Amino acid sequence: MITIDSLSKRYGANTVVDNITFTAHAGRVTGFLGPNGAGKSTSMRMMVGLTSPTSGTTTIRGRRFADLPSPGLEVGVMLDASAQHAGRTGREILTIAQWTMGLPGRRVTEMLDLVSLSESEANRRVGNYSLGMRQRLGLATALIGDPAVLILDEPANGLDPAGIRWMRDLLRGHADRGGTVLLSSHLLSEIEIIADDIVMIGNGRIVSQGSKAELLQAAGTVVRAADLFALKRALDNAGLRSTVSDDGALRTDADLTLVGRIALDARVALTELRTVDGGLEEMFLELTADTQREGKAA
C-alpha cells in the first residue's frame, strides 16, 4: 500500500506537483496516467526519496521510504530503464542488486529467466541493449528482492506487443497475490487494459481518480436495438437524454444497468449494450485538454 498525502514539489515559481493525494492499494494495480510533463516521474521520485518534496508526505506500507531497513526487499523500483552504466552487463547489474540486498546468487538466474533475457543477452553490455531489453532488465532488478510493492515509471515503454502482454500478466499476477502495483504511463490504452484503479494527473494536479469501472461508467453508454425509435422513446420517457449516432446507435450518459432496466421495462429487444468506446480516452483528452501541449484535442 502506497499512501501519498498532499504531496507538492515546487522549483522556484514553477509548481511541478501540486498537492496530490491518493492511495495505491494492495491487491490492485493502480495506473498513474497523465500527458508528458504532468508530474508523474517527479511524484514517483518523491515516493522513493530521490527528490525531496516541498511539502506533503509519502509512505509505503505505513513507513517513509527512508525508514525502510532494506528497501529493495519491500519496494521494487524502476524509474528509468536506461539509467544504467552502459559498460556493465545485464547479469552484472542484477548481481550488484543481489549483493546489495544480501540475496542468494540463484536469484540472478531466476530473474533472467523470469524476464526472458537469454544467457548470451545477459552477458552483453547494457550499452548494446534495445530499450525493450533494458525494460526487462529494469523489471528484473525491481523484482529480484521479491518486494510486495512495485513502483514502475512507464514500464511498457519500448516493449513489443508480446512483451507488453507478458508484462501485463506479470503485474496482474503480482497484484492477485496481494501485492501493490503503481505504474505510470502516458498511454491510455495501456492503463485501460491493466489498471484496476486510475489516477489521472495533468499539470501537477489530480484531475480524476477512482476505479476503472467507475471512470468507464462516467463516460456513458452505447445501446442498439432493432426498434431504435421505441428505445429512444423509452429513454425519453425515463428522462434520459440520448443522441442517435451516424451508425444507428443511441448514446446516453446514463450507466449500463439503468439503460438495460429501462429497455427491459419497455420490452425493447436490445442488439447491443456497452460503455462508450475509448470512453476513458475521451475523458483523458477532455480532462487534460488545457494542460496538453497540443491544446484541445478534436
Next chain:
Amino acid sequence: MTTITIDPVDDQRTETHQVPVSRVVRVELRKMFDTRSGFWLMASIVISALLTMVATVAFAPDAQLTYYNFAKAIGFPMTVVLPMIAILSITGEWSQRTGLTTFTLVPHRNRIVYAKTISSVAVAVASMLFAFVVGAIGNLIGATVAGTELVWDLSLAEAGNIVLGSLLCLLTGTMLGMLIRSSAGALVAYFVYSLLLPTVFGFLAASQGWFRDLQPWVDLNHAEGALFSGTLTGEQWANVAVTTAVWLVLPAVAGLRMVMRSEVK
C-alpha cells in the same frame, strides 16, 4: 470508491535488517572493477608502477638507485590515478545515472558515500603496498644491473608519510566528486586543484615576498609535498593539518550536504 481501506496483506510484513555498511563496501568495490573503464583504471596502476620501475632502472643515475627513490617514483603516478578512481566512483552515480538504483536500494546516501570512501581508501592502500613491493624489486634489479650497492633507505615513518600523502590526494578526489557530482567537471576541477593552483601559488611566492612565508599555510600541494620528501617538522605537520582542513575537510562537509540534498534524476 469500491476499494477496501485496509490492506490486510500489509500486516504480513517480515522484518528486514538494515543493509550493513560492510556489504555496501563490498558492492562499491565490485563496482570499481566491473566496467571496462574501471578495470583499465585499476590496471593502469599496475602498468604505470611497472613502467616507472623499469624507467627508473634504465634512466636514473646510479647514485639514485635507492629504495626511497624507487618507492617515491612509483608512488607518483598513483597520486594521479587514485584521485580519478575516487572521483569516478562517486560521480558515476550521477553521470551514469546509476544513482537511481543505488540510492533507492540504500536510501541513506551518507552510507553510500562512506562505503565509497572506505573502498577507495582500501584500493589506495593496496596500491601503495604494491608500489613498495615493485619498488623493492626495482631496487634489487637496479643494484644488480648497475652493479651498485643495495640501499634500503626508506624508514617506516617515511613510508607512512608517502601513504598518507597519497591518501590525501585520493580524498581530494572524493571531496571533488561529492562537491561537483559530474565526472567531467570533477576531473577538470581536480587538475585545477593539483596543477593550476600550485602554479599560481608558486608564481605568487616567487614574485611576492609577503606570500613566501604564507605559502606553506595556504598551499595544500606545498604542504602535502613535504610528505613525499622524508620526515616532517612540527611546523610542517601543522601546515598539513591547516591546509587539509581548509582545502579538503571543509569542502568535503559541504559536498556531503549537497549529496544528501541533491535531486537524483
